[in-house]
Amino acid sequence: MVRGKSIIPDFMAENPYDTFRLLLPLKLNLDEDKYGNSHFKVIIKNMTQNELFTYDLSPELLFTHFPLEKSFSNGQQNNYYQNKTIFEKDFIIDTTNISKNN
Numbered sequence: 001m002v003r004g005k006s007i008i009p010d011f012m013a014e015n016p017y018d019t020f021r022l023l024l025p026l027k028l029n030l031d032e033d034k035y036g037n038s039h040f041k042v043i044i045k046n047m048t049q050n051e052l053f054t055y056d057l058s059p060e061l062l063f064t065h066f067p068l069e070k071s072f073s074n075g076q077q078n079n080y081y082q083n084k085t086i087f088e089k090d091f092i093i094d095t096t097n098i099s100k101n102n
Contacts, residue, residue, distance in 0.1 A: 003037075006075075007061060007065055007075065008075035009055065009057060009066075009075075010063070011044065011046075011053075011055055012072065012073075012074055012075050013074070013075075013094045015046070015048075016073070016074040017048070017073070017074075018046050018047070018048040018049065018073065019047040019048050019071050019072070019078060020044055020045065020046055020047065020048075020071070020072050020073070021044070021045045021047055021067070021069065021070070021071050021072070022042055022044050022057075022062070022066055022067070022068050022070070022072075023042075023043045023044065023045055023052075023068065023069070024042070024043045024068070025040040025041070025042050025043075025062065025068070026040070026041045026042065026043060026054065027040070027041045028040050028059075028068070029041065037058070038058070038059065039056040039057060039058050040056070040057050040058075040059060040062055041054050041056055042055055042056075042057045042062065046065065047071065064101075084090065
């Protein structure tokens with residue numbers, strides 16, 4: 001999972017010039033004997049190479065150092081690939097067809 005005392009995950013350390021985004025935790029794998037060995041399976045996107053993969057990440061790193069939907073490069077948060085366009089749209093819902101049965 002993580003090399004030595006560094007908190008940078010292996011995939012970031014092996015690709016220091018790529019930008020990664022942690023998208024979604026899929027599953028928590030609990031180790032019932034030692035809770036400290038539990039980890040999340042997380043979907044990660046390499047924004048530079050446009051690839052998706054999964055990685056096992058400890059809950060401490062996920063919630064304290066590498067939050068979801070933020071961009072990271074070599075373990076440091078950067079501001080690349082931010083969602084800068086948020087559109088606000090209005091729409092009308094036709095409620096004439098709604099009844100107790102629908």
